[in-house]
Amino acid sequence: MDKNLKKEGRRDFLKKSTALAALTIATPAIIKAGENDERIAALFEKIPLNLEVNGVVHSLSVEPRVTLLDLLREQLHLTGTKKGCDYGQCGACTVHVDGKRINSCLTLAVMNEGKKITTIEGLADGDNLHxxxxxxxxxxxxxxxxxxxxxxxxxxxxxxxxxxxxxxxxxxxxxxxxxxxxxxxxxxxxxxxxxxxxxxxx
Amino acid sequence: MDKIIEQTDIDRVDGIQKVTGTAKYSAEYDFPGMVYGVLATSNITKGIINAIDTKAAENAPGVLAVITHLNCPELPGYKSTPEQDKLVPTKKGYKVFADNIIRFNGQPIAIVVADTFERATHAASLIKANYTKEKHNTDFDEAIKSGTPLEGNNFKEYVRGEANAWINAPVKIEAEYTMPIEVHLPMEIHGITVVWDGEDKVTLYEKTQSLSGTQRNIVRTFGLKEENVRIITQFIGGAFGSAFNTWPHSMAALIAGRKVGKPIKLMLTRNQMFNLVGYRPEAKQKLGLGASADGKLMGITHEAIAMTASYNEFTEGIVNGSRSLYECPNVNTTYKVFPLDLSQPTWMRGPGETTGAFALESAMDELAYALKMDPIEFRLKNYAETDLERKKPYSSKYLKECYELGAEKINWKERNPEPRSMKEGDWLIGYGTGSGIFSAWRGAAKAVAKLLPDGTMILQSGVTDMGPGTATAMTNLAAETMGLSHTKISFEMGDTNLPPGPMQGGSGTTSTLGTAVFAACENMKKKLAAMIKDNAVFHTEIVHEVKVEDLVFENGYMMLKTDKTKKISYAEVIKSAGLSELEISEDSKGNPMLNHSAFSYAVHFVKVKVHSKTGVIKIDRAVSAVDAGKIINNKTAESQIIGAVVGGIGMSLMEEGVIDHRYGRWVNNNFADYHVAVNADVPNIEVLFVDKPDPVLNPIGAKGMGEVGIVGFAAAVTNAIFHATGKRIREIPVTADKLI
The missing domain is CATH 1.10.150.120 ([2Fe-2S]-binding domain)
Known part of the structure; x- marks a missing residue:
């Protein structure tokens, strides 16, 4: 995450912070906390993310709250990685990040900047299975x-x-x-x- | 059946898809403009919704619609007839967003639709409801004490001979056995993708064990034409009974998808899997068993009490096995069900029988000890040669063989029958056994077989496969029957556009669909033979017109029995007839089994180790001997029994649904707190099949095996724990605290 924020650049971050401050000042009581949360999230929505999945480099913009699992399944359409609980309790979402197994539901996508991800779709070499x-x-x-x-x-x-x-x-x-x-x-x-x-x- | 080529044990035909991640489950389809549905659920257990504030959710970014009972469109299936209005609440059911009544904690009160999963999830959290709470009861013990059981035909007492005859027997036991709620928890979270084409036509990708059942429910609810409701279920990530119903979340996704006019996907959360897609009901059972001094059963009394939801009468055959597993002249059973303010239970692997066999087979063990008899010898002494409940002979019964095979494999004779007599260091060793029985049956099914000019065959039937390997078994069966390599056969399923197949479940899929596939192949062979009867290839001095019985069908060729050099390939026949395909459509009827009773049987043997100081229990060995008729594919069949035994390990040692009755909420609705068996809990499981065909049920000789592998297993474990420790635990799961 830290790495990612650095990459984003100080100027971008300041711009967003200013907008965020403006939002909180301008609408003190009318907006309920929940809506506020969502507007704050929207401001940070387009965080750039570069990662390699099964040998393919992706340059993406993702919301910080998106898990690696949901990024794979819903945005990259790599549905071979499964959602079995979403709480790190079942292992169905196991992928390799830089060669090590992790539960992809327990890591936010943006925490994987610059990393190499291997999913089940990346194991076989054409018709030759692993x-x-x-x-x-x-x-x-x-x-x-x-x-x-x-x-x-x-x-x-x-x-x-x-x-x-x-x-x-x-x-x-x-x-x-x-x-x-x-x-x-x-x-x-x-x-x-x-x-x-x-x-x-x- | 003429066995031409040995072809058992083919690998799963869908194996490559499953190991490469290309197998598509219901929430894995992608369409342009896909939106996401997320449910908001009630946080009270009983009462009414006075008001519901959806404004914040509606204003949240990306939200397209919020649907509650206040704006849910009127659906034809939601209107009740005057007759339905008169029904008791447990017969009325519950329809999502149809009214403002809260019937259980976690009931859906709204569906939020947004352009991303994250936005929908967040918006659903913004929905606030104001309720008037009513006093609820989710406590089974409380209901038994002060509630009223349901009434009706499902709760009639059964009496054969004299009721409660066990009381007057010279040797007798009476004991009460309890088990908690258990949850199916397939690894695939229930999910659905809905694609409406206008208001009157829909395609859905749904996790269902019954395509036609789901289609029927949707046709009825939305008032659509059957041909306008297409269900596709290519893969099911496990179900074990949880995917027969068309659950509220599926209806919610259908309602929402039609409203927003976009393809919609909805996946429950793991927490919601505990109370929105059924569970095995909690049960208390009292068994009274009496025998003569030499071990002949004189009386069995089995009284079962279970629970259901306030809005749904769920019943299952908990006491049924006790009426027919053993020869006993005097049997009486009662079955009571109390409604609670919980979501509805449903069938779960070995429904009824699994619960009942835990009690019956524990009691049999207790009585064997009271008689100072070997538990297997005691069972053999009371072996039922005919079904005394239905007064019919069995279509086939190889239970005796199961006892023998299993006992030999685990070396039963070598155990010291004295409880707490066997030790390995600090570990107490125990052996136990338990038997299972489950109905075998055959329903109606359609299947189509198509032979193509390239010599390949396509089989089609609208069945689904939750894991046992239906496509593999059917391919195996067709390969053997047709004399065709399995690599040349493909099985198409999981689509209502195909000829309607049977449901996947009840241990009847292979028996039912296998009959149709077998008949289609046999008729295909007859047709092929008729097409070449005059073909010069087969002419000899004595043969001028070949008949099907003159031929063998092998490796894609018809050959003359008397001279196999005279042959013609199926491909050649189709090609020379100028056909693009040869199609056989088979509509096979069910078998009502008027003159026979049919059951599958299993006998489980378990060796446990119990740590003498900590009470930790390990299953050291499990041997299951099974009579499931003829085995179509040994490999997948063995896996199915292994899987059932693993379920049985969870049931006997770990699985327990816990509800906080003060709030009516689930306490352990996740995999960290609701324990299922994991890899390290499971020993090598040895499976033995009698593998003898049933001559009556169907032409392929297969009975069924999905359920019977778990029936009786929990008793084998608790009986082994008794043998190891001398402590009789009558409440599952048996956890260490119960032993120290």
Whole structure:
């Protein structure tokens, strides 16, 4: 966020601050707090954001309150990343930011200035699936498929972090990704398969 | 069925879409000018809305409309007839924005439509309502004490032989079992995308287990023509019963979308998933069981009490399993339901039976211990060879095989039957078992099969798939039946424009749709054979006119049984006939099962470890042996049982809906506070199928398995905990505090 504000430039920021002050002074009692909040938000609406998603650089203008998850799903139309709770409790929205797994619902889009994001859509090389994607199909590591992108992103990270040395360890480090269809044993099989093959990559 | 090529265990046909993120769920469609709907909900539990201030929301940036009961358009389906007006409240239902009555906390009072999700969410927070509160009750215990249960045909007492006969048996037990509210919580939050074309025509992308049911509800509510309501459901991110109803949020999105004339998307929040799309009702059950000294059941009395919403009579077969799972001459059951000021419950995986089997199978274990008998031996001693409730033979029953397979796998014989006798360090070890029963059935369905000149086949049916793998199973079945590689078959589904398929649920989809697909393939083969009967390719000295029974169908070819070098490909037949496609339309009827009773069965075996000092419980092993008839695809079938068992682990050890009765509000409506089983909670789950076809229910021999895998599992866990600790916990979930 800090980085982003610096980039925006002092002049822009001052302009907005002045407008904000004018707004609060000019309409002391008439506007209710809620409306005021919204007008304040509107002033800061167009914050520039540059980030790379699956190798594509995007130069965007986003509201500061937009989460990375909603940016991906609603503005970039990358709906492979799923919303399962929006509170960081289920792992369905797991993506990689600079190679590390995070819950994209718990980070604001603007906090990712200059970062490299990889989503489920960025894993396969054309028709060649990532080994983790193949392993999930082979081991039947899903049923409905909704938690699957998050599980796959987590599975790749789990191995990269060095947390796939035993079934028990994989179970522990994959427990942030809930699967309500209950495919857990097959998910562990898939991660173990990729670990064993030594075929994991980002 | 003539098995021509072994083709079981194909990978999921939609696997690539699911692992690449290209599978589209209902809130993932994009249209130009898309707007977002967000619900504002009540913060009182019961009463009326006196006034509702929407001005701030309406003036907020990006807001296009705010709809409440005050400006909701009059809808044909919202008008009640004089007969409907006379109904009791639990038969009347509830229609979103139809009136100013608050029936439960969190009830939608408005929908806000804005150009972005964030703006809609913020504006919804600005809506303020002024209420007159009424005294509410959300407390089940309180309702049992001072309330009145519902009346009607669903609550008739069942008596076979003599009522309460268990009391006079030489060995008997009586116990009460309780379970809390459980919530489906599929990972996909319920979402909908609505695209109106004018005022009278709509396409919606909806999370539904029943396309035709949803279509019917919308046709009725909005007074539209059936052909003008198209529902598309390509993928469902789990449901477990939560997606049969057309819920208030879907109607709200439809109302709002028509008002603003733009494509609209609405996704509930995870919190709203706890009270806007159903749940499994809380229940208390009393079981009285009596047996002769040598272990013959003499009487079963099962009394169940459950709850529902004040505006909806929800009932399920909690006591039904107790009438037919065992041979017992004297059985009586009662079922009472009390209305509460909560949102409505609905079917959840193994509805009724799962609740009932927890009590019955716990009581069976208690009586086995009272008899000093092995719990499996006791069940075998009371094995029902016919359905005594319906006085019919079973279409097939391999429950005995399930006991044997499972017991052998978990090494049941080696356990020391004495409670608290087995240990591994600080951990107490226990083994338990529980059985499950669930109705098998076959409904009506339509399916179309099209063979194309390139030798590929398209199957079509308006069914949806919430995860079990319906498209995979149907592709598997068609590949085997047609003698065609599964890679040449595609299954189109999830659209009301397709021939109407069955609903996805009730453990009947494979039985129902499989019948139609099988028949379509068989008729396709007959048609193909008829088209080439005179073809010179097949002529021998004795054969001049081939019949379908003279042929084998293999790898896309028809071959003469007696000389497989004489063959012709399906593609060639279509091409030489100059057809663009050969279409078979199948309209298969349901099977009313007049002379038989049909059930699927499961027997669960569980090994638990309980820490002797902290009471921490770990499921160490789970073995489930299942009679679901013939298995169409082992891979997806196994996954389905594993999934049901994982649900059972949550049910027995973690899941508990908590409501603060002072305010009538949910306390733990999120994944941090409502615990479901996560990866580390789940052991290796071993699934065994008897895999013998049912000869009566349908021509493919499959029964059903979606539900039965969870039925009886919770009892297996609590019985294992008893064996480990000597403590009988009759209240699930069993948490550590109950053991120390």
């Amino acid at each position: 080994p983790m994607q193949n392993a999930f199909i082979k081991q039947d590591g899903f049923q409905c498929g909704y938690c699957t992108p998050g599980q796959i992103m987590s599975g790749i990270a789990c191995i990269n972090e060095g947390h796939a040395n035993s079934r028990e360890e994989v179970q522990e480090y994959m427990s942030g990704n809930i699967c309500r269809c209950g495919a857990y044993p097959n998910i562990v099989d898939a991660v173990m398969q990729v670990k064993k093959e030594g075929s994991n990559h980002d």
